[in-house]
Amino acid sequence: MTVKDILAAIQSDATSADFAAIPLPESYRAITVHKDETEMFAGLETRDKDPRKSTHLDEVPLPELGPGEALVAVMASSVNYNSVWTSIFEPLSTFGFLERYGRTNELAKRHDLPYHIIGSDLAGVVLRTGPGVNAWKPGDEVVAHCLSVEMESSDGHNDTMLDPEQRIWGFETNFGGLAEIALVKSNQLMPKPGHLSWEEAAAPGLVNSTAYRQLVSRNGAGMKQGDNVLIWGASGGLGSYATQFALAGGANPICVVSSDQKADICRSMGAEAIIDRNAEGYKFWKDERTQDPKEWKRFGKRIRELTGGEDIDIVFEHPGRETFGASVFVTRKGGTITTCASTSGYMHEYDNRYLWMSLKRIIGSHFANYREAWEANRLIAKGKIHPTLSKVYSLEDTGQAAYDVHRNLHQGKVGVLCLAPEEGLGVRDTELRAEHIDAINRFRNV
Numbered sequence: 001m002t003v004k005d006i007l008a009a010i011q012s013d014a015t016s017a018d019f020a021a022i023p024l025p026e027s028y029r030a031i032t033v034h035k036d037e038t039e040m041f042a043g044l045e046t047r048d049k050d051p052r053k054s055t056h057l058d059e060v061p062l063p064e065l066g067p068g069e070a071l072v073a074v075m076a077s078s079v080n081y082n083s084v085w086t087s088i089f090e091p092l093s094t095f096g097f098l099e100r101y102g103r104t105n106e107l108a109k110r111h112d113l114p115y116h117i118i119g120s121d122l123a124g125v126v127l128r129t130g131p132g133v134n135a136w137k138p139g140d141e142v143v144a145h146c147l148s149v150e151m152e153s154s155d156g157h158n159d160t161m162l163d164p165e166q167r168i169w170g171f172e173t174n175f176g177g178l179a180e181i182a183l184v185k186s187n188q189l190m191p192k193p194g195h196l197s198w199e200e201a202a203a204p205g206l207v208n209s210t211a212y213r214q215l216v217s218r219n220g221a222g223m224k225q226g227d228n229v230l231i232w233g234a235s236g237g238l239g240s241y242a243t244q245f246a247l248a249g250g251a252n253p254i255c256v257v258s259s260d261q262k263a264d265i266c267r268s269m270g271a272e273a274i275i276d277r278n279a280e281g282y283k284f285w286k287d288e289r290t291q292d293p294k295e296w297k298r299f300g301k302r303i304r305e306l307t308g309g310e311d312i313d314i315v316f317e318h319p320g321r322e323t324f325g326a327s328v329f330v331t332r333k334g335g336t337i338t339t340c341a342s343t344s345g346y347m348h349e350y351d352n353r354y355l356w357m358s359l360k361r362i363i364g365s366h367f368a369n370y371r372e373a374w375e376a377n378r379l380i381a382k383g384k385i386h387p388t389l390s391k392v393y394s395l396e397d398t399g400q401a402a403y404d405v406h407r408n409l410h411q412g413k414v415g416v417l418c419l420a421p422e423e424g425l426g427v428r429d430t431e432l433r434a435e436h437i438d439a440i441n442r443f444r445n446v
């Protein structure tokens with residue numbers, strides 16, 4: 001039996017019993033990085049490390065299915081920046097995560113392999129569920145969020161992100177979504193939004209959930225109506241969802257982008273206050289070690305021009321070292337800087353006087369708990385928030401897709417077709433789709 005038979009079942013009217021009866025293949029194709037290549041970029045600058053060289057399309061054996069788990073036929077996935085980090089082996093090789101996980105118990109040993117199947121998003125069809133799974137069955141059309149937790153400690157019982165064994169699936173675990181079949185914990189599964197194609201449904205998951213916790217949830221900034229929200233990379237992966245949340249929640253996004261084209265995308269989402277950081281030439285660092293507070297002030301002045309004199313209630317931070325000093329400075333008294341990443345460097349510097357004297361807060365945020373991921377997916381399913389898929393690649397070309405994201409050549413989200421033979425398949429609710437078709441296509445081919 002091969003994955004072709006699985007695809008044929010998905011494209012027919014197969015029932016749950018039919019799916020359960022399909023014999024599973026012994027192997028499948030997956031995007032991997034290799035443990036014996038983790039030093040391949042030693043000595044190179046970050047920007048010169050090329051994911052096209054380190055990612056491979058390999059035939060890999062099907063992993064054993066454990067209790068509480070599901071095997072999913074992946075129709076489509078998407079590229080996240082964590083796959084860029086994995087493929088350039090920064091800030092560290094992900095094989096360390098797999099080894100550490102492998103040491104925790106007998107079943108987790110499966111993850112500690114000389115190859116890492118990457119990818120933290122998927123849309124597809126459940127093939128098999130393990131013992132103890134009752135909520136999902138073969139044939140269910142699903143998306144998967146990327147929170148993997150064990151839930152054996154009380155630390156995570158209020159907020160699953162606080163579980164001491166919290167991992168990001170496809171980054172800190174093996175058997176990720178950039179593959180024809182993926183292994184997930186069944187609690188990662190959520191219903192696939194019916195009005196979206198496979199590749200559209202696979203695009204929002206990780207970034208949409210992250211932006212939801214970071215900006216909207218009480219665990220993050222708890223955004224409210226009227227807030228001025230400074231959004232870095234407002235047309236990028238995280239930013240394109242943060243911008244939508246700000247607009248849908250009655251806040252006022254101040255969108256930072258780096259080109260006219262990206263400014264136009266933000267405008268078409270409904271944003272009015274837009275700063276082109278490239279055109280306006282902000283240089284927050286005079287040299288590698290010295291920031292330039294005059295540039296923070298010039299940036300703050302521009303924000304005031306756009307807001308009618310108001311400062312920022314919430315900064316949606318992720319560029320990190322390059323922007324963090326400016327972000328802390330432009331936040332209003334009592335305001336919040338919420339950060340989930342450090343793309344340009346994780347050793348941040350800011351002038352702490354502006355933080356404590358003006359009673360500002362920095363909040364660390366990471367992905368989303370089970371409930372937040374579910375709520376974020378619900379907003380997609382209801383057509384309140386839309387995928388920001390720009391371009392779609394074949395599984396073979398995943399390295400190129402990751403290269404584009406690494407070099408900031410993309411818009412919004414980049415999709416990958418895994419088992420889906422072409423784009424546009426998998427739509428079940430044509431009525432809801434028709435209602436939102438312009439928004440769904442907003443980022444396509446720009």
Ligand SMILES: C/C=C/C(=O)SCCNC(=O)CCNC(=O)[C@H](O)C(C)(C)COP(=O)(O)OP(=O)(O)OC[C@H]1O[C@@H](n2cnc3c(N)ncnc32)[C@H](O)[C@@H]1OP(=O)(O)O
Binds near residue numbers: 085092168340341
């Ligand atoms: C959803 C998508 C998300 C993204 O895209 S995020 C962006 C990509 N992700 C990243 O860039 C993050 C990658 N991860 C990392 O860089 C590392 O993962 C961390 C820096 C987050 C953590 O490093 P680690 O090595 O796992 O942990 P340690 O704390 O540096 O070392 C562990 C050792 O330190 C001991 N330790 C921890 N806390 C304390 C303490 N408070 N006092 C004393 N010791 C402590 C532990 O016990 C253990 O020790 P022992 O090595 O002997 O086992």
Ligand SMILES: NC(=O)C1=CN([C@@H]2O[C@H](COP(=O)(O)OP(=O)(O)OC[C@H]3O[C@@H](n4cnc5c(N)ncnc54)[C@H](OP(=O)(O)O)[C@@H]3O)[C@@H](O)[C@H]2O)C=CC1
Binds near residue numbers: 081236237262319
């Ligand atoms: N902790 C978590 O849960 C998560 C963390 N992340 C992390 O967040 C970061 C961003 O992810 P994502 O949004 O998907 O990536 P994208 O590359 O899709 O978007 C990021 C955008 O940020 C802007 N940007 C990049 N570098 C700088 C810089 N030096 N100064 C100012 N703006 C910059 C760019 O927009 P422009 O050029 O238009 O300004 C870019 O398009 C990554 O490091 C990723 O690993 C992502 C998801 C979850």
